[in-house]
Amino acid sequence: ETRRRVLAEAIIDYNCNDLSAAEANACFSRGASRPKMVNMNLPNPAPFAVYVHWPFCLSKCPYCDFNSHVRHGGYDEARYVRAIETELASTAQRVPGRTVSTIFFGGGTPSLMQPTSVQAILDAIARHWSVSPDVEVTLEANPTSVEATRFRGYRAAGVNRVSLGVQALDDLSLKELGRLHTAQEALDAVAVARSIFDRYSFDLIYARPRQTLTGWETELRRAIGEAAEHLSLYQLTIEPGTPFFGLHKAGKLIVPDEDLGRDLYDLTQAVCADAGLPAYEISNHARPGAECRHNLVYWRGHDYAGVGPGAHGRLTIDGRRCATETEKRPESWIMRVEAKGHGLIVDEALTPGETADEYLLMGLRLVEGIEPSRYSALAGRTLDPLRISILRDEGAVETTADGRLRVTPSGFPVLDAVVADLAA
DSSP: OHHHHHHHHHHHHOOOOOOOOOOOTTTTTTSTTOOBOOOTTSOOOOOEEEEEEEOEESSOOTTOOSSOEEOTTOOOHHHHHHHHHHHHHHHHHHSTTOEEEEEEEEESOGGGSOHHHHHHHHHHHHHHSEEEEEEEEEEEEOOOHHHHTTHHHHHHHTOOEEEEEEEOSSHHHHHHTTOSSOHHHHHHHHHHHHHHOSEEEEEEEESOTTOOHHHHHHHHHHHHHHOSSEEEEEEOOOOTTSHHHHHHHTTOOOOOOHHHHHHHHHHHHHHHHHTTOOEEETTEEEOTTOOOHHHHHHHTTOEEEEESTTOEEEEEETTEEEEEEEOSSHHHHHHHHHHHSSOEEEEEEOOHHHHHHHHHHHHTTBTTOBOHHHHHHHHSSOOOHHHHHHHHHTTSEEEOTTSOEEEOTTTGGGHHHHHHHHHO
């Protein structure tokens, strides 16, 4: 039961977006709050990421099961920013002396924040930790015209990359997905992002109702023409507790069957690879060198601090890897932070087996795979060679020349089964 819980939580922790190596010394360029830079003559420290969760949205999309909340009566943005600053301070006390390599504003909808709020949070991070000179600072944004007007302000505040939740490039699908923008508005926002940021990406959802292979290929090729270096492409999943779940159960929402879903996946891989954006993770595609550095911290099993309502984190404290989770409901979270200095509701040391299983689950999402020796060092046991041999014979996994274990292209569509088999 514990192993199932940890594997499930690791999936929740995974925040799909994107990034790449940015010229970022313009980041934090306000003078008074310059970050403490690391001594570049020293060996590179292990990557350390900070995830900031902004939970508010203008509306709740019917497919979304993320920790997002609509507050039609408004909310006190300044108060929430102060609470995030407080939680950053308490987290830094637990893991001092780290060097921040990536920062990610996720949600919810972080592009509802004022640029001054983003700047205040970035300044707080720089007060408590050293910040790498090439730090990546990503902000998720909705591609509406109103939010696009804030992009230049985010860039001035220190953001050097945006990830746009486009989701579809036709208006009917956008309406069905509950999105508040049109396809043209999304493309206009992408153009604004392109003019301001050296790094940008956007998401699309496929395997949508009535979607055909021909229609998806046309849409995907159009997206590739707009994307500089990175696309996140997700199959629509029907999550329990969402409006889509009820509609699907009642037969009022018909999505592509398993065979068509597989064909759509295979088409996605082929088209993106042919265009120079091969998959480097099961749902993420990038030009070589433009992979998402922030999410690589998750997938490669490094440490990350999570602040804000419902944020998860993984922190190494006194040699033990700890799992953290904060209160999800914004109003309850902020009261906890103001009373205790943090919003934690989970703060526990993982066992070696749990840590190893997370590394297995997250690392096998990557095309590069995992290092079996690292798994053994974490777990205190080796992966079962017989299971590996069977999966290899089935064409689901392979061992590279340098000894890494990775899932094959034919194994990725059944990745969950492969991981479950190896972790058993």
